[in-house]
Amino acid sequence: MTDTGNTRPADSEAPASRPSRLRRLMRYVPLIAPVLLWAVPCWMLLHTGQHWPLPVALAGTALFALGLFGMPLAMARGHGRRQQDRAAIVGDTLLGAGWVLFTWSLLLGILLRLALTVAGVGESQDRARTVTWAVLGTTAVLLTWGYAEARRVPRVRRLDVQLPRLGAGLDGLRVVLITDTHYGPLDRARWSARVCETVNALEADLVCHTGDIADGTAERRRAQAAPLATVRATRARVYVTGNHEYYSEAQGWVDLMDELGWEPLRNRHLLLERGGDTLVVAGVDDVTAESSGLTGHRAHLAGALHGADPDLPVLLLAHQPKFIDRAAAAGIDLQLSGHTHGGQIWPFHHLVHLDQPALAGLSHHGTRTLLYTSRGTGFWGPPFRVFAPSEITLLVLRSPHLPTPT
Numbered sequence: 001m002t003d004t005g006n007t008r009p010a011d012s013e014a015p016a017s018r019p020s021r022l023r024r025l026m027r028y029v030p031l032i033a034p035v036l037l038w039a040v041p042c043w044m045l046l047h048t049g050q051h052w053p054l055p056v057a058l059a060g061t062a063l064f065a066l067g068l069f070g071m072p073l074a075m076a077r078g079h080g081r082r083q084q085d086r087a088a089i090v091g092d093t094l095l096g097a098g099w100v101l102f103t104w105s106l107l108l109g110i111l112l113r114l115a116l117t118v119a120g121v122g123e124s125q126d127r128a129r130t131v132t133w134a135v136l137g138t139t140a141v142l143l144t145w146g147y148a149e150a151r152r153v154p155r156v157r158r159l160d161v162q163l164p165r166l167g168a169g170l171d172g173l174r175v176v177l178i179t180d181t182h183y184g185p186l187d188r189a190r191w192s193a194r195v196c197e198t199v200n201a202l203e204a205d206l207v208c209h210t211g212d213i214a215d216g217t218a219e220r221r222r223a224q225a226a227p228l229a230t231v232r233a234t235r236a237r238v239y240v241t242g243n244h245e246y247y248s249e250a251q252g253w254v255d256l257m258d259e260l261g262w263e264p265l266r267n268r269h270l271l272l273e274r275g276g277d278t279l280v281v282a283g284v285d286d287v288t289a290e291s292s293g294l295t296g297h298r299a300h301l302a303g304a305l306h307g308a309d310p311d312l313p314v315l316l317l318a319h320q321p322k323f324i325d326r327a328a329a330a331g332i333d334l335q336l337s338g339h340t341h342g343g344q345i346w347p348f349h350h351l352v353h354l355d356q357p358a359l360a361g362l363s364h365h366g367t368r369t370l371l372y373t374s375r376g377t378g379f380w381g382p383p384f385r386v387f388a389p390s391e392i393t394l395l396v397l398r399s400p401h402l403p404t405p406t
Contacts, residue, residue: 037098038068041105045135048109049128067094078185083216085185089383092185096382099345100146101139108135146345146384153194154377154390156202162398163333164368165313169275171399175315176204176233178392179338180242180376183214183224186383193227195377195392200232202394206272207233209262210338211242211286211319215380218252229260235272237262240283242319242339244380246292265317267300269308279397280308282332283317301326315397321358321373328366335371336395342375342388349388360388 042064071094078088116127214221239262245253254264265283272279282304289297313333321337342360343349358373
């Protein structure tokens with residue numbers, strides 16, 4: 001394995017893209033989200049014909065008001081300057097619960113009530129109360145299941161990926177991808193160790209982490225990240241930054257990963273050689289790096305490929321799937337990404353699609369470029385995963401140039 005890194009800027013690098021539709025929309029989320037998340041369920045479950053006794057209506061309204069004002073306050077204390085982990089846990093949990101309650105209040109509040117009305121079931125008040133209990137029951141089940149899904153060690157997803165330019169000597173190369181571990185307010189050191197044990201059982205040649213290691217500084221989350229030092233690979237362990245590193249001292253995470261024995265591919269590449277054939281393993285900083293103001297941090301594909309033989313196949317690590325436009329233009333063979341979490345809590349994936357070209361899985365772009373988007377190994381913020389399971393990915397690279405058996 002040869003390190004041929006280069007981080008010098010190049011004139012040919014594409015300019016930063018304009019702010020995405022999702023990014024523009026997200027500017028208004030802090031203002032409208034709490035109101036929508038709590039006022040809509042309050043109205044749908046308590047004040048649309050249920051005619052609850054006054055004490056029930058008042059108590060229920062008070063609980064929703066507590067969520068409306070408590071959620072943003074807790075999140076501000078947890079994720080703002082104070083960085084209070086307990087407050088972050090409360091705020092994140094309320095955010096996830098509010099989203100699920102909001103979603104199913106709308107869906108069941110409209111569809112189930114319509115179905116009951118068409119079927120002529122009960123009186124109007126009975127139907128309204130049936131919908132309320134159905135929403136509360138569905139929400140409780142989904143949150144319980146979603147919490148278990150978020151906290152479990154991810155299932156391993158295995159797939160073969162054929163790369164037309166991959167030499168026969170590299171056929172069967174085992175690449176393990178973990179991403180978006182998001183070590184954070186909930187202490188997941190034991191979970192981290194079990195994830196690393198699962199990775200080691202896969203006997204990888206190359207292990208990749210495509211960013212968003214944690215929410216918080218490297219110093220603060222060191223204990224949770226420490227098990228990454230135990231990950232084994234026969235060839236290399238490589239890492240690129242995600243957008244969340246740039247919320248919390250990105251260079252500290254780069255330094256810690258280097259200390260733990262990983263190769264930070266900051267706009268540079270390595271050569272992986274086997275059986276007389278070579279694979280270029282390249283990585284770029286996250287697309288948000290340049291706006292972070294950190295010197296030398298930027299997504300710089302030309303620098304990452306500088307000095308590489310253009311006839312060799314390239315495996316690129318880039319945190320966000322939307323980097324695929326640049327990768328395809330450069331003729332990259334396979335890009336590995338994370339970032340999307342597969343939507344994490346349904347139906348948030350519809351919003352993710354506004355910002356990213358892929359949600360999860362393998363997709364084709366340009367003439368020869370493949371993109372694999374992981375649903376992520378951990379979770380961000382709300383400790384729930386609903387219809388978006390986490391994963392550890394084993395990609396077995398295949399060559400079309402194997403000798404014909406005689």
